[in-house]
Amino acid sequence: MNSGLVWAVALSCLGLTGCAAATASVSSKDTIVVGVKDDQPGLGLMERGSHRGFEVDVGTYIAEHMGAKHITFRTVRSDNRERLLNAHTVDLVLASxxxxxxxxxxxxxxxxYYVAHQDIMVRRPENRIRGVRDLAGRRMCQASGSVSTERVVIGLGIRPTLVPASSYSECVGRLLAGKVDVVSTGDLVLAGFAARYRDRVKIINAPFTDERYGVGLRRGDIDGCEGVNRALTTMYQDGTAARLLSKWFGASELKMTTSVPEFEGCS
Known part of the structure; x- marks a missing residue:
């Protein structure tokens, strides 16, 4: 190899991922650490010392399909998912x-692994909010690290009164306490809370965006990404996805999609 080529290769290894990191795919690991939420009923909730929910089950399915011998779970938040991934604290993130x-x-x-749709949750007596345009002037919870509020305020130009919170579980607590009027995010997130508090809250079923819930991997892990997509294809084809969606969200009465989502592609 000539000196110019050696220098070019060396420079490429100084990029964001580095040569060593680029070759350390999650698909080759015996132990896979999956980052999930611990405060979202139906998706990822810590109960009796264990993480439980749809995303926990999907993460387990993916890791097993990749051949992992050991699978562990670690709590992540919306505002630290990228940091924990790139610090090698977690290997996969499934956290809305x-x-x-x-x-x-x-x-x-x-x-x-699922295409949700942003919708709106209100207290059950509420009947004045029927769509996203009705959020103008309403007290809307803003969860830290989430892009859902931006879709309303920036994307659609609607001006609710924003009430900050650390998470969607805190948002739902504020909704139940009457401190906010609405919580708006992906309907799969809302469905878990709606199933748990079905006598007190409701989803208005007026979706206005697509929320493509992805499996986060370290930047540049193409082998891992392709392994994830193969696992997800099998999960939908063998009926596991439909069974898990019914298991975790059936009580919410949300109409769910059980066909294989169109993947982003690994690049």
Missing amino acids: YSITPDRAKLVTFGGP
Whole structure:
């Protein structure tokens, strides 16, 4: 190899991922650490010392399909998912992680494993809010690290009164306490809370965006991304996805999609 080529290779290894990191795919690991939420009923909730939910089960399915001998779970939040991935604290993230262009600059996304739709949850007596345009002037909870509020305020130009919170579980607590009027995010997130508090809250079933929930991997892990997509394809084809969606969200009466989502592609 000539000196110019050696220098070019050396420079390429100084990039964001580095040569060593690029070759350390999650698909080759015996132990896989999956980052999930611990406060979202139906998706990822810590109960009796264990993480439980749809995303926990999907993460387990993916890791087993990749051949992992050991699978562990670690709690992540919306505002630290990228940091924990790139610090090698977790290997995969399944945490209502909507795929966006800005996030795709920081991590590689497999999937999506589900295409949710942003919707609105209100207290059950509420009948004046029938769609996203009715959010103007309403007290709307803003969960830290989530892009859902931006879709309303920036994307649609609607001006609710924003009430900050650390998480969607805190948002739902504020809704139940009457401190906010609405919580708006992906319907799969809302469905878990709606199933748990079905006598007190409701989803208005007026979706206005697509929320492509992706599996986060370290930036540049193409082998891992392709392994995730193969696992997800099998999960939908063998009926596991339909069974898990019914298991975790059937009580919410949300109409769910059970066909294989269109993947982003690994690059």
